[in-house]
Amino acid sequence: MTPSVAFYEDIWVVVDDGVYEPADDTFMLCANLEIAPGETVLEIGTGCGLVAIVAAKAGAKVVATDQSAAAVQNARKNVTLHGCGSRIEIRQGDLFDPINTKETFTLVLINPPYLPGTKEDPAFDPAWSGGIKGYELTERFLDQCVQYLDPNGRLLLVQSSLTDPEHIQLRLERLFRMVKVKDEKAFFFERLLIFEAQDPK
């Protein structure tokens, strides 16, 4: 299959076969970034790299990761196409594995796979499937996230009514401070939420 092209405002990216196609959740995350120049951003699960590129163009220095080799290759290609190579580093691996334990960031971003589904399901897709209940990968992410935030750093997390946003909000409130729903929108078959939370240190 030929690659497709996705747009956010005036930024376009190539989306390779097998890589998550930017959608409403991606665009909501982009619209809520509010990056101050000089911020250091970590995006986990970058897909084709669109969110990382939007953050870099707003003035951030970005590390973006994905466990999928196809996504990492795709994101690197888009970073080069946008001339952002000095501002974005793409790394491959599971969640925080590619991050040095001493690295910290002012902002951590994730639009995680959040639909119920496991590897045993015929329709399993690691870009969408977040575990039996849909939120297991998000829980694993949250349990490690705080250690990678600067003091006063913040987290932006996409969630969907198709999983259990109330469950995730309770976990956020246990681990972070100043947890709030920063944005919420109803779409055809789901309600999307952007949670914002601050480092508790």
Ligand SMILES: C[S@@+](CC[C@H](N)C(=O)[O-])C[C@H]1O[C@@H](n2cnc3c(N)ncnc32)[C@H](O)[C@@H]1O
């Ligand atoms: C819903 S897509 C979001 C992609 C992109 N951030 C966006 O908003 O368009 C989730 C991404 O997370 C990646 N992913 C899934 N499991 C992961 C894991 N354990 N560690 C890192 N990335 C993962 C997938 O390959 C996919 O690219």
